[in-house]
Amino acid sequence: RAKDLKTRLGILLHKPELGHRIGTSSKLQLGSRRRDSSQEVLEWRESFDQLLKSKSGVTAFHTFLKTEFSEENLDFWLACEDFKKTRSKTKLASKANRIFEEFVQSEAPREVNIDHETREITRKNLSGATSTCFNEAQAKTRTLMEKDSYPRFLKSASYRDMTKQA
Numbered sequence: 001r002a003k004d005l006k007t008r009l010g011i012l013l014h015k016p017e018l019g020h021r022i023g024t025s026s027k028l029q030l031g032s033r034r035r036d037s038s039q040e041v042l043e044w045r046e047s048f049d050q051l052l053k054s055k056s057g058v059t060a061f062h063t064f065l066k067t068e069f070s071e072e073n074l075d076f077w078l079a080c081e082d083f084k085k086t087r088s089k090t091k092l093a094s095k096a097n098r099i100f101e102e103f104v105q106s107e108a109p110r111e112v113n114i115d116h117e118t119r120e121i122t123r124k125n126l127s128g129a130t131s132t133c134f135n136e137a138q139a140k141t142r143t144l145m146e147k148d149s150y151p152r153f154l155k156s157a158s159y160r161d162m163t164k165q166a
Helices: 002-014 026-043 047-053 054-065 071-084 089-104 115-129 135-153 157-165
Strands: none
Touching: 026 054, 026 157, 047 054, 047 089, 054 071, 054 135, 054 157, 071 089, 071 135, 089 115, 115 135, 135 157
């Protein structure tokens, strides 16, 4: 299983659609893409924000979280980021309810680890759903990932392998 994970992460590292935009020369693209991907992998250890800014970083981190059975934290954070971009009031309310039912309410199918007080504040925020109604719950989940999962990700064999390739 560990070898399979390493292989998958290695493949993700070299997928062009996960890297930066590159010029048009195919030989230059290949070298540049690998250099960009390698640099990007190394930047993930600079800060949790660097990891979250990178599409391939989010993918690698998500794969790692799956091994720890805690990918719901990142999925919730990403759902909140998408939710903040919603402009339609109707869609905002329906998305808010879906996110709450999937991640926040007690006994939710993919319940995130937040305290009762934050859960209740979020429940109350749903009555007048705005783009900020999940801010507190999202911040708590982000902090949990940054302080707990992210350091383990940086120490993981899969990330060490990626940095060696870089």
